[in-house]
Amino acid sequence: MSPRCRSYHSILEGGAGEELILAFPSIRPDLDHPTFGVGVNLVHEERIINLSSVSTGVLLHLNYPSPPPPHVDYIEHLVAPLGSVILLELYRVILSEEPFCPGGAGVIEVSDNYADMNGTWWFLCEDSVGETLAITSFLNTIHVRQRSEQFGVRLNGTIQVKKDTNYKLKLLRGSEESSVESCLPNPCKNGGKCVSSGSRQTCQCTSHFTGMFCALTLCELEPCLFGQCQLTATSYTCNCQAGYIGTTCDQKQRPCADNPCEGRGECVDKTDNTFLCRCHAWWEGHRCEHRMRHIPFKPLSERMLQEPFWLGLITVTVVLGIIGLVWCAKRHFPEKLEKLLAEEADRNRPIRKFNFISSQLASLQRRVVILLAFPIGGRQLNHLWLFF
Structure with missing residues (x-):
């Protein structure tokens, strides 16, 4: 069960001699939860309600249960x-949608x-059949303003x-x-100081605290990338992980950066960090730290590859x-190719001529047969075949 809030009254002098009677906070007898209200006749006031012990x-509204x-x-x-x-x-x-309600009614x-x-505002008008509106604050504070015109507004x-x-x-x-x-109240935590500069108020943090309310430590900003x-x-x-260096562990360390071979050999970075x-000659060991006493013999064929x-x-x-x-191919290949083509052309030229003549004679032999008949010495020569 939530704790009850004790009622108390404060009498203040207002303008034109009017009395402001503030009762804050107050408790309804029939409720088990704290009730936040104030009984007034005329007021232009802002109050801070600390909910540290209230769930x-x-x-x-004002003057509850009387009309506002x-x-x-x-x-x-x-x-x-x-x-x-x-x-x-x-x-x-x-x-x-407007910062006022129709008919001179008050607005919440x-x-x-x-x-x-830049913040968010909601303007609400009283309605007998209206719905329930739920608003959740972004952080830990929220403001509720009751602004009455000709008529009060029920809350x-x-x-x-x-x-x-x-x-x-x-x-x-x-x-x-x-x-x-x-x-007011001071929102700065962990010894922070709230400072006003014109219309701005900021928190000046101490030690290793930071943030808008000095509620975060520098480590909660996670500055170490790999550490x-x-x-x-x-x-x-x-505290950086193996293989990383820098103030925020953001630089990858090269294994050869610290000259592990100490100038007596060539360092090569490997993929496994x-x-x-x-x-070099005369040195051996993981870091070339030992001087050779006996130079091993290696054949030239092996040394040439190393x-x-x-x-x-x-x-x-x-x-x-x-x-x-x-270069040689580009210089001599065209000449060789041209010479070979010329020789091939010379070899093929007579064969083509002979073949042409032979084909012509064969054609004439098939088509030309001349038969002649004429007397020779009183005798008749019946046939004469001429072949060409």
Whole structure:
């Protein structure tokens, strides 16, 4: 069961000698939840309601259960503990697109200064058949304003304080330079100081705290990309994972960066974040740290494939050979090709002529047969065949 709030009264002197009677907060005898209201005759006031020990409550209009007074501008600033949100449910109201209600009726204005970039406002008008409107604060505060014109406005609602599991993510959206809505009450946590500069109020944080309300530590900003963050008295340090360096562990360390071969060999970075030392002559070991006492004999054929000088010489020789072959082919190949084509043409020319004559003679032999008959020495020569 939520704790009851003790009633108390304060008598203040107002303008023109009128008396302002404020009873805040007050309790309805028939309810087990705190009731937030005030009994007044005329008021232009703003009050802060601290909900640190309240989980549920009832929000009612001024002078409840009497009718609400006209010409009143009263603001209730509800503040819950940081890490909580306020669920406000208002009954029998309708949304208005204008900051006033028709017929001279009062308007209920709900505002959340932390919602969106410049805050969010809802204007509500009393309606006998209206629906229930639920509004949840973005962070831990919300304002309820009862602004009466010729007629008062009835307010009937409930308040619930709920845990906000995403409040750190919301605070990360802002920065230490983000302004707070007010310095009263002081919203700055962990020894932070609220400072006003013109129309802006900001929190000046101490030690390793940061954020809009100084409610976050520097490690909660997760500055270490590849490491573990550790808080110090005034800041933080990053314990980097193997293979990473830098203030925020954002630089990948090259295994050869520290010269592990100590100048006695060539260091080669490997893909598994290790290194390989190719030692110079007279040195051996993982880091080329040992001087050779006995130089092992290697044949020239093996050294040619390992030592840079011989590898370079072989490469240059092969490249020059390829260039020479290409140059010779480009220079002599067209001449050789032209000569071969000419010789082939000379060999084929007589064969074509002989074949042509033979074909002509064969044609004449098949078609020409001449038969002649003439007397020779008184005798008749009956046939004469001529073949061509």
